Amino acid sequence: MKQKIALLTACMCCLPLFGQMTTTVQSSAFTALASEQTPFWLVNHNWGVNSLNDNNLYLRAGVFHAQKIDADWSFEAGLDGLGGRFSAADNTRIQQLYGRLDWKKIRLDIGAREDYTSFLNPHLSSGDMVNSNNARPVPQIKMGLNNFVAVPYAGSNFFIKGDFAVGKYLDSEYLETKFAPSQKKFASDILSHNKSIYFRFGDIQHKHRQQFMFGLVHAAQWGGTLHRGGENGAVEPQPRGIGDFLRVVLAKEGSAGASATDRPYVAGSQWGAWLFKYDVLLGGIAGQGGRLSVHAQHFFDDGSGMTFYNWRDNLLAVEWQSSAKSLLSGVVAEFVYTKHQSGSVIFYFDIAPKAEHPEHHDQIAKGNGKDNYYNNSDYAQGPSHYGKTLGSPLLLSPEYNTDGSVNFKGNRLIAYHLGIEGYFLPEFRYRLLLTGGQNWGRYDLPFKDVHAGFASGLDLIYHSKTLQGIDIQLSMGADSGRFFGASTRGAALTVSKQFSLSR
Numbered sequence: 001m002k003q004k005i006a007l008l009t010a011c012m013c014c015l016p017l018f019g020q021m022t023t024t025v026q027s028s029a030f031t032a033l034a035s036e037q038t039p040f041w042l043v044n045h046n047w048g049v050n051s052l053n054d055n056n057l058y059l060r061a062g063v064f065h066a067q068k069i070d071a072d073w074s075f076e077a078g079l080d081g082l083g084g085r086f087s088a089a090d091n092t093r094i095q096q097l098y099g100r101l102d103w104k105k106i107r108l109d110i111g112a113r114e115d116y117t118s119f120l121n122p123h124l125s126s127g128d129m130v131n132s133n134n135a136r137p138v139p140q141i142k143m144g145l146n147n148f149v150a151v152p153y154a155g156s157n158f159f160i161k162g163d164f165a166v167g168k169y170l171d172s173e174y175l176e177t178k179f180a181p182s183q184k185k186f187a188s189d190i191l192s193h194n195k196s197i198y199f200r201f202g203d204i205q206h207k208h209r210q211q212f213m214f215g216l217v218h219a220a221q222w223g224g225t226l227h228r229g230g231e232n233g234a235v236e237p238q239p240r241g242i243g244d245f246l247r248v249v250l251a252k253e254g255s256a257g258a259s260a261t262d263r264p265y266v267a268g269s270q271w272g273a274w275l276f277k278y279d280v281l282l283g284g285i286a287g288q289g290g291r292l293s294v295h296a297q298h299f300f301d302d303g304s305g306m307t308f309y310n311w312r313d314n315l316l317a318v319e320w321q322s323s324a325k326s327l328l329s330g331v332v333a334e335f336v337y338t339k340h341q342s343g344s345v346i347f348y349f350d351i352a353p354k355a356e357h358p359e360h361h362d363q364i365a366k367g368n369g370k371d372n373y374y375n376n377s378d379y380a381q382g383p384s385h386y387g388k389t390l391g392s393p394l395l396l397s398p399e400y401n402t403d404g405s406v407n408f409k410g411n412r413l414i415a416y417h418l419g420i421e422g423y424f425l426p427e428f429r430y431r432l433l434l435t436g437g438q439n440w441g442r443y444d445l446p447f448k449d450v451h452a453g454f455a456s457g458l459d460l461i462y463h464s465k466t467l468q469g470i471d472i473q474l475s476m477g478a479d480s481g482r483f484f485g486a487s488t489r490g491a492a493l494t495v496s497k498q499f500s501l502s503r
Contacts, residue, residue: 027061167192
């Protein structure tokens with residue numbers, strides 16, 4: 001890690017002195033107090049920085065450089081770290097270390113970056129089911145389009161956007177320290193793969209009053225070493241060759257060296273979501289009445305979900321954004337339902353009858369039902385990084401577990417969420433989050449009693465005019481019931497400073 005930091009620093013010092021350049025330095029101090037664990041909306045949507053510890057304190061500092069070389073080329077680089085009492089994983093960390101290169105519409109990202117790619121509101125939504133801003137960034141190499149690109153011969157009415165990424169989880173030491181002593185199941189040294197494709201009809205930024213978008217996001221964990229748990233602590237290394245990677249990319253069955261569950265199903269642990277979004281400008285092309293958006297995100301973790309066998313399970317949202325800084329400038333209302341999961345009974349179907357294909361005796365049947373979102377028999381921690389979910393925090397992250405297990409205990413839920421933001425004054429704004437729900441646990445391990453609860457969070461943010469670049473944020477939160485782990489309340493204070501040097 002030190003060599004990577006030194007290399008990035010050297011590259012930044014040797015930047016060519018031409019083009020438009022901006023170097024930004026950011027620093028902040030954070031402290032939080034809580035009656036028990038930190039309230040839900042003070043913990044989540046913070047890129048894995050804030051933890052459940054009842055008291056948190058950290059200092060954070062980062063330097064970020066952006067340079068536009070010419071009309072086609074530009075690049076960015078950043079280094080961001082923090083230290084204090086803020087995590088069960090460590091007390092000092094490099095949070096972000098990355099480089100970004102843009103050439104026309106093509107973008108290359110290398111490193112760990114807090115890069116929000118979801119089309120759900122990052123401040124007001126309850127959380128994207130696949131790509132939220134909830135966990136520490138996973139380092140990766142990603143190539144894709146940096147914006148929607150018009151498809152030729154479509155009259156600037158049809159656009160496309162997508163990306164393709166490979167990476168590696170860094171939480172092996174954290175998992176081994178936390179779970180190996182109790183011989184719990186987990187996987188270490190995991191590799192990641194993500195890709196997305198989106199299609200859009202219309203362009204409200206320039207010529208249309210409305211637009212419609214749909215797309216697909218696919219994510220996977222693969223490779224690594226499976227720790228099977230138990231008294232013997234058996235381990236099972238997984239294949240990680242080029243052929244195995246292609247199987248993951250194409251969602252094919254695992255190779256001969258893969259685990260017994262991967263060979264008849266798919267390589268690694270895979271999940272994703274369909275997204276549908278409709279936007280309309282209120283008040284004509286000028287959008288004086290703001291923008292109204294309707295979202296639908298359909299989660300899946302196998303082929304049956306991808307083909308809508310679990311059609312009931314969705315995140316549905318309505319969003320309104322004002323065109324001005326007013327007392328009410330943004331509203332998001334969401335309904336999240338994940339109870340169905342393709343049904344409570346597994347229905348099997350033959351894919352390779354023994355009589356015809358005896359060589360596929362371990363591939364006799366696949367089945368639909370009991371999808372068990374965010375859980376996998378091999379990659380026990382599911383889509384999480386350092387104990388925090390990469391997806392929706394409503395399916396409580398493994399860090400909420402009190403029995404030493406690393407999986408997701410409650411994934412069959414109904415939740416209602418409301419997010420509101422606005423401005424009391426141009427320099428004084430607020431954000432209010434209200435969430436309630438019920439969680440039934442899992443099909444195979446249901447809760448004895450339904451876990452119901454309510455969480456609230458209020459942020460008051462003041463941007464000083466006299467002390468330029470200084471923001472003061474007071475955050476308050478309160479949880480009740482078992483849906484969010486425990487009943488608790490708390491408050492946090494963040495003071496941040498930013499200044500930029502441009503040329």
